[in-house]
Each structure stands twice: as structure tokens, then as C-alpha cells.
Amino acid sequence: MSGYVIAGYGVTVVTLAAYSLRVVRRGRALTRSLPPEERR
Amino acid sequence: MTDQAPAGAGERPVSPGTRSPATLLLGAAALLCMAITVVAGLGLPATEEQGPYARLIAVHPPVAWAAYLAFAVTAVASASYLFRRTRSRAWDRVAAASAEIGVVFCALALATGSIWGRPTWGVWWTWDARLTTTALLLALFLGYLALRRVAGDVDTRARRSAIAALVAAADVPIVHFSVDWWRTLHQGRSLAQLTPQSDLDGSYITVMLVGFVAMTLTYGWLLVHRYRVEVLEERLEVDGLDVALELRRAEAGVSAGPDPSADAGDPLVPSPS
Numbered sequence: 001m002s003g004y005v006i007a008g009y010g011v012t013v014v015t016l017a018a019y020s021l022r023v024v025r026r027g028r029a030l031t032r033s034l035p036p037e038e039r040r
Numbered sequence: 041m042t043d044q045a046p047a048g049a050g051e052r053p054v055s056p057g058t059r060s061p062a063t064l065l066l067g068a069a070a071l072l073c074m075a076i077t078v079v080a081g082l083g084l085p086a087t088e089e090q091g092p093y094a095r096l097i098a099v100h101p102p103v104a105w106a107a108y109l110a111f112a113v114t115a116v117a118s119a120s121y122l123f124r125r126t127r128s129r130a131w132d133r134v135a136a137a138s139a140e141i142g143v144v145f146c147a148l149a150l151a152t153g154s155i156w157g158r159p160t161w162g163v164w165w166t167w168d169a170r171l172t173t174t175a176l177l178l179a180l181f182l183g184y185l186a187l188r189r190v191a192g193d194v195d196t197r198a199r200r201s202a203i204a205a206l207v208a209a210a211d212v213p214i215v216h217f218s219v220d221w222w223r224t225l226h227q228g229r230s231l232a233q234l235t236p237q238s239d240l241d242g243s244y245i246t247v248m249l250v251g252f253v254a255m256t257l258t259y260g261w262l263l264v265h266r267y268r269v270e271v272l273e274e275r276l277e278v279d280g281l282d283v284a285l286e287l288r289r290a291e292a293g294v295s296a297g298p299d300p301s302a303d304a305g306d307p308l309v310p311s312p313s
Contacts, residue, residue, distance in 0.1 A: 034276075
């Protein structure tokens with residue numbers, strides 16, 4: 001398997017996974033800043 | 041992804057939750073499709089023209105498609121915000137959320153394109169029409185995101201950003217048709233080759249289409265969650281302003297509301313005790 005092909009798939013999967021994690025964690029951190037009765 | 045608060049300045053946005061059955065299902069579908077795309081893509085046979093590198097067809101066109109989709113949503117949401125009849129803070133939030141996701145996919149399109157170009161063209165980068173216009177698209181939307189960070193009134197920021205988004209989105213059709221309008225190194229539009237005389241093998245087309253579905257589902261899932269972040273950030277910005285105003289009033293020794301028994305005078309000047 002070519003290193004370029006692995007790199008292409010790897011960059012795509014890792015970037016999307018990292019960005020997804022960042023968005024979810026940011027959302028959770030912001031939710032913790034809300035009063036308990038307003039969290040969903 | 042509903043915003044229960046009505047439109048208008050000063051409205052406190054309600055934070056939407058994202059653990060609904062629909063979003064969980066969307067996330068699971070995206071993950072499954074992505075896994076199928078990766079496995080099927082890596083399992084494609086090598087081609088005569090490009091050897092093993094043609095396997096990148098499962099990721100490169102799909103991430104480019106997702107970038108187009110994201111920026112198109114930003115443009116539509118921005119236009120909806122600018123029209124008085126459809127104006128709503130929710131459209132501005134959708135535009136912002138979609139733009140950020142679009143920037144991620146656009147950067148991925150450039151990166152995977154560069155990785156594909158190195159072994160096939162011999163270079164990481166060339167000032168080809170498709171590559172150049174795509175890089176311009178990325179720069180324009182990075183500028184949009186930077187513009188959103190400029191301090192100012194929420195509605196002014198939204199209006200300014202909406203105009204910028206429409207200008208930036210004008211580059212999307214230029215990127216797409218650049219391979220037809222100019223002589224380029226980049227191959228022609230992949231989906232336009234879906235004819236009986238197509239040079240693309242059926243299995244390649246199938247995996248590429250699965251990739252399109254995977255990236256579309258991933259975009260949808262990201263949009264739901266990024267929109268929620270947008271609502272929460274705006275909410276904290278509004279709450280933070282309220283807290284700051286209360287602190288200033290407390291420092292000046294002035295209550296939050298008018299006191300009917302007080303003498304008429306400057307409400308911000310404390311009366312001598």
C-alpha cells in the first residue's frame with residue numbers, strides 16, 4: 001500500500017475526528033457554564 | 041437543531057440539546073458510511089494510469105463536495121438573514137457554523153489534493169486554475185471567520201458577515217467550473233464523467249459516491265453540534281454583558297430599576313448619604 005494513499009486517508013480521518021472531538025468538548029464546556037436548570 | 045427563541049436583538053438564545061435520537065442516529069450513520077468508504081477505498085484495485093494513487097478518489101472529491109455544500113449553506117443562510125422577511129439570528133448562527141466546517145473540509149481538499157498530486161504530477165503544488173481558486177476560496181472564508189471576531193453589535197456583525205459570505209461564496213462555482221474554463225492539470229469534473237464512455241471504472245464511481253454520502257452525513261452531524269456551540273457562545277456573551285452591567289451599577293451605587301420615591305436627577309450619580 002502506497003504511503004501517499006495511507007497519508008491521504010489518514011489525514012482525512014484524523015482531521016475530521018479531531019475536529020469533531022473539539023466541537024463536542026467545546027459544547028460540553030460551554031454547557032457547564034450555564035445554570036443547571038438551563039442545561040439540556 | 042431548533043432555536044426556540046424568537047428573532048431580534050437582545051433575545052436570549054436557548055441552547056438546543058444534541059443527544060436526541062435523530063442526532064445519535066445521524067452520527068452512527070456517518071461513522072458507518074465513513075468506515076465503509078475507508079475500507080472500500082483502500083480495497084480498490086490499482087489503475088493503469090495512476091497505479092495505487094487512484095484510491096484517493098474515495099476521499100478527495102468527497103471532501104471537496106462537503107466544502108461546496110458547507111459554503112452553499114453559509115451563502116443561503118446569509119441571504120436569508122439579509123432579507124427582512126426571513127431575518128432571524130438563527131440564520132446567522134447556521135451561516136457561522138457551516139462556514140467553519142467548510143473551512144475544515146476545504147483545507148482537507150487542498151491537503152488530499154496535494155498528497156495525490158505529488159506522485160502523479162511530481163509536485164506538491166502548482167498554480168493550476170482548480171488549485172488556485174480553491175486556495176482563494178479557503179482564504180476568503182478564513183477572512184469571513186476573522187471578520188466574525190471583530191468586536192461590535194451582534195446584529196451589525198451578522199449583517200457584515202452575511203455580505204462577506206455572499207462575496208466569498210461566489211468563488212464556489214468558479215472553483216467547480218475552472219477545469220472547463222481554463223486549461224488545467226487537474227482532471228475534469230468527476231461526476232460529469234458518469235457516461236457509458238466513462239474512463240472511470242464502475243467500482244471507483246461507486247466508492248466515490250459512498251464517500252459523498254459519508255461526507256454529507258458527517259457535515260450534517262458537525263453542523264448540528266457546531267450550531268449548538270454558536271448558540272451557547274452567544275448566550276454567554278449576552279449573559280456576560282448582563283453581569284458586567286450589574287457590576288458597573290453596583291460600583292456606582294445605583295439599583296437595577298428606577299426608584300419611584302427618589303428625587304428626579306441624574307440616575308447614575310449616587311445621592312449623598
